[in-house]
Amino acid sequence: MALNAAWEELFGGTAPPGQPATMTLAGVPAPDSGGGGGGSANLKADVSPWHEAGNTAGELRTSTATSLTDLDTANDGVGGGTAGFDSSGALTEILGTWKARLTAVRDECGRLEGALKSTGRDFGERETATRNKIAAGAPAPARKEG
Amino acid sequence: MPTWQQLRDAKLDEYADAADGWGKVSSRANSDKDRVDNGMFAKVHHTQKGEAATKAGGDIQQLSRNYQYLHTECGLIRTALNGLATELASPQKKLKQALEDAENLRFTVKPDGSVEYPTDSLVLSPGTHSAEHGAPVPLAPGKGEGVGSADANKGKAEDIAERIGDAVREAAEIDGRYAAALRRLKAEPGLTVSDETLADTAKDTRALQQAAGKYADDDRIPKGKSPQDNAEWWKSLTQEQRDEYATLYPASVGALDGLPSAVRDDANRMVLAETRAQTQLELNAIPKPPQQYLPNPGGSYPAVITNPAYREWQEKYGNRKPELERIRNGIDAVQGRFDATGKDGLPEAYLLGFDPHTNNGDGRIILANGNPDTADHTAVYVPGTGTEIGGIGGDLERANRLWTASHRQGADVSTIMWFDYDAPRSAYPTDKGDAFPEAARNEYAEKGAPTLHTFMEGTRAAHEAASGSGGHTTLIGHSYGSTLIGEAAQAGRIFDGPIADDIVVAGSPGMQADRAADLGVSGEHMWAMGAEGDNVPLGGSLVGLGEDWVVPTDPEFGGNVMKTDTQGHSDYWNEGTLSLDNQAKVIVGDYEGVTLD
Numbered sequence: 001m002a003l004n005a006a007w008e009e010l011f012g013g014t015a016p017p018g019q020p021a022t023m024t025l026a027g028v029p030a031p032d033s034g035g036g037g038g039g040s041a042n043l044k045a046d047v048s049p050w051h052e053a054g055n056t057a058g059e060l061r062t063s064t065a066t067s068l069t070d071l072d073t074a075n076d077g078v079g080g081g082t083a084g085f086d087s088s089g090a091l092t093e094i095l096g097t098w099k100a101r102l103t104a105v106r107d108e109c110g111r112l113e114g115a116l117k118s119t120g121r122d123f124g125e126r127e128t129a130t131r132n133k134i135a136a137g138a139p140a141p142a143r144k145e146g
Numbered sequence: 147m148p149t150w151q152q153l154r155d156a157k158l159d160e161y162a163d164a165a166d167g168w169g170k171v172s173s174r175a176n177s178d179k180d181r182v183d184n185g186m187f188a189k190v191h192h193t194q195k196g197e198a199a200t201k202a203g204g205d206i207q208q209l210s211r212n213y214q215y216l217h218t219e220c221g222l223i224r225t226a227l228n229g230l231a232t233e234l235a236s237p238q239k240k241l242k243q244a245l246e247d248a249e250n251l252r253f254t255v256k257p258d259g260s261v262e263y264p265t266d267s268l269v270l271s272p273g274t275h276s277a278e279h280g281a282p283v284p285l286a287p288g289k290g291e292g293v294g295s296a297d298a299n300k301g302k303a304e305d306i307a308e309r310i311g312d313a314v315r316e317a318a319e320i321d322g323r324y325a326a327a328l329r330r331l332k333a334e335p336g337l338t339v340s341d342e343t344l345a346d347t348a349k350d351t352r353a354l355q356q357a358a359g360k361y362a363d364d365d366r367i368p369k370g371k372s373p374q375d376n377a378e379w380w381k382s383l384t385q386e387q388r389d390e391y392a393t394l395y396p397a398s399v400g401a402l403d404g405l406p407s408a409v410r411d412d413a414n415r416m417v418l419a420e421t422r423a424q425t426q427l428e429l430n431a432i433p434k435p436p437q438q439y440l441p442n443p444g445g446s447y448p449a450v451i452t453n454p455a456y457r458e459w460q461e462k463y464g465n466r467k468p469e470l471e472r473i474r475n476g477i478d479a480v481q482g483r484f485d486a487t488g489k490d491g492l493p494e495a496y497l498l499g500f501d502p503h504t505n506n507g508d509g510r511i512i513l514a515n516g517n518p519d520t521a522d523h524t525a526v527y528v529p530g531t532g533t534e535i536g537g538i539g540g541d542l543e544r545a546n547r548l549w550t551a552s553h554r555q556g557a558d559v560s561t562i563m564w565f566d567y568d569a570p571r572s573a574y575p576t577d578k579g580d581a582f583p584e585a586a587r588n589e590y591a592e593k594g595a596p597t598l599h600t601f602m603e604g605t606r607a608a609h610e611a612a613s614g615s616g617g618h619t620t621l622i623g624h625s626y627g628s629t630l631i632g633e634a635a636q637a638g639r640i641f642d643g644p645i646a647d648d649i650v651v652a653g654s655p656g657m658q659a660d661r662a663a664d665l666g667v668s669g670e671h672m673w674a675m676g677a678e679g680d681n682v683p684l685g686g687s688l689v690g691l692g693e694d695w696v697v698p699t700d701p702e703f704g705g706n707v708m709k710t711d712t713q714g715h716s717d718y719w720n721e722g723t724l725s726l727d728n729q730a731k732v733i734v735g736d737y738e739g740v741t742l743d
Contacts, residue, residue, distance in 0.1 A: 049189035053206070056186050060178055060209070067171040067216075074167020081160035084152030086325035087230055091164065097333040098220065102171075104337045105212050112205060116190065119202070 050120030054113050061109035068102045071095065147318040150259050150310050153241050158231045165227035169389060172221035176412055179213035180494075182206060188488030211339035214419050217412075218347050221393030222354050223331050228390070229361030230324040234317055241313035248306045251299070259310050263303035270297055277303035279311025327357035344423035355394060364395050373404030373604035377611050380405050400500065403604025406612060407496045407519045414497040421502060422477045429470050435459045472536030473502040476509060479539035483513060483546070491553070492546060499566055502535055506568040509535030513542060514562040515549040518605055519612035521560035523620070525552065525733045526605070526646070528598065530625025531584075533569040541565060544719040548622070551730035559733060564601060567594025570626055588629065588658055588691060595633035603640045620733045621646040625653050625682055625715065628698065629691050632657025635665035647671060648732050651698050652718040652725075655686020660696040662705040672705030673732050673740070674698035675725060679714040707743040
């Protein structure tokens with residue numbers, strides 16, 4: 001598959017036929033999935049900017065998950081301790097919407113982590129060469145994968 | 147609406163605790179946004195091209211918008227809950243006092259808030275009576291009923307009933323006001339943060355400023371005070387108060403000289419994002435202009451007439467549309483700089499000032515490359531004639547190049563593009579249709595000078611607060627920007643020193659002074675450039691923007707004249723030139739390294 005097509009699959013949000021969209025997002029296959037362990041050794045060895053961006057996405061995922069927990073904990077006592085106040089009802093209403101937003105952001109971070117790292121792994125070795133070519137104004141080469 | 151029992155039993159700490167949680171989420175989203183902005187986008191966007199890389203970049207920008215959204219709205223929710231808890235404490239206290247008084251008198255407060263009391267009278271028969279909120283003569287309890295009703299307890303009971311009723315009514319008003327404010331602050335579903343959503347965020351902020359005005363009053367934000375006073379005020383606040391001011395009044399906090407650059411940056415980015423959204427929405431709502439000419443229905447001459455619908459469109463949108471596009475272009479130029487962080491080693495950006503409407507429509511953009519509070523060397527570049535928000539991209543680029551060139555000297559630098567004055571629009575006779583060019587008048591510089599002076603003071607104050615010293619500062623003026631610097635330098639000293647340690651001018655038409663010493667710096671810290679083919683210094687001396695027709699590149703001015711290798715008035719910041727390199731040498735204090743003319 002051409003590299004651009006692979007990215008399109010990762011970032012374009014279009015699922016391959018017969019698979020739900022989430023499969024492409026969550027199920028990014030590691031090229032060395034036969035080697036076991038999801039290729040974390042590979043990730044360490046590869047310092048491409050895409051991997052770094054992927055790592056940041058992973059950290060953001062954790063951070064956003066913490067925010068979700070914080071909201072739950074913080075709003076725990078409100079209902080019982082403040083009966084009769086309309087504000088408590090209002091808070092409960094909006095709490096749900098923000099938990100949904102945080103959940104969506106957290107999941108997006110997870111998706112980006114996988115997609116960025118996977119893409120970085122695909123062209124990590126050619127990263128420098130490509131960047132140089134771009135700097136020189138040449139179009140990025142389309143590479144065929146085996 | 148709460149009953150008096152519910153008001154009595156309300157654990158207001160629960161609201162304050164919840165506020166803490168929302169505050170944590172807001173602050174975390176703010177630092178998460180920084181992580182996305184400072185490098186993540188550049189990492190994917192500048193290393194590859196193609197549709198998918200663009201999409202990945204778009205996904206990352208969307209993430210950034212989400213964190214902006216979370217930072218703002220969760221911050222507002224925090225403030226709403228704190229305001230609620232704080233305001234409710236007052237009626238709760240009043241109620242508890244009334245209840246205590248009732249208990250001491252052995253009165254019974256009934257579930258409906260009425261107060262049952264035993265008769266205390268020599269003439270009335272013993273028994274119990276009930277006093278209710280809203281007694282006919284509550285201000286003279288028990289004394290209005292005349293002879294025969296002199297029940298001492300009646301007045302006391304009415305007073306208590308009145309106070310209970312007032313407390314509950316007050317609490318209900320507060321509760322209703324905050325409930326409405328909170329309901330506004332719900333999240334839109336999904337992951338998109340649309341322009342509509344961001345524009346709503348701005349409205350939510352204004353709504354909460356109204357609702358929580360008693361709790362977080364913007365009158366407490368210093369206005370017209372010195373940057374040192376501003377810095378002191380900021381220091382006097384708790385972290386939570388700082389966060390609340392920054393999210394509730396971002397425009398005021400972002401504009402406050404003397405505050406930490408990171409704080410101003412966060413606040414201004416919030417205003418920038420919301421203004422971008424509002425501007426785009428207003429542009430979207432403008433219909434396409436109708437056809438300008440129509441065939442003449444009344445005959446063959448003239449062949450066409452102006453379409454009345456077109457004329458109407460022109461009246462309605464003819465001025466507004468280019469105005470909005472100008473603002474959008476300026477915002478996009480700033481966003482472009484944000485996105486470039488990490489590209490070619492560019493450091494994180496700090497937006498220290500943003501207002502698209504001020505300065506007679508020219509706007510305000512102040513952007514730092516690298517943190518000026520901690521940098522050893524800070525340079526402030528002031529652009530000249532014709533500068534306005536819509537064309538700010540070129541000036542931002544000059545500050546970028548100043549950063550790259552001076553950073554290359556191996557020093558810790560911050561370079562600031564400062565544009566916060568009403569710039570003259572025309573540079574020479576007939577330019578922009580002006581027979582007499584606006585730049586030949588010094589009033590633009592006189593008006594802008596105090597603002598620049600205060601900004602430089604603020605830069606110094608923030609640096610002292612963060613680093614314990616002022617650091618080395620250089621003011622760089624291009625063209626009319628140098629005239630403004632001349633005025634600002636003569637507006638007064640800062641911290642008992644000159645406005646900046648070094649002053650650099652390029653293509654200066656004069657500085658309202660005939661010698662460097664008038665600017666508070668000695669000649670050895672005054673640096674002037676006049677490139678071949680740059681006619682502005684000559685033109686300036688002719689119209690008298692100097693004093694006695696002296697401009698900084700003249701020997702009698704008493705400063706250094708630096709060698710240039712660029713042509714004309716606008717190339718002093720071209721990469722790889724001596725003109726730029728000389729400026730970088732001054733910025734990092736390598737005076738020996740400067741090549742003089």
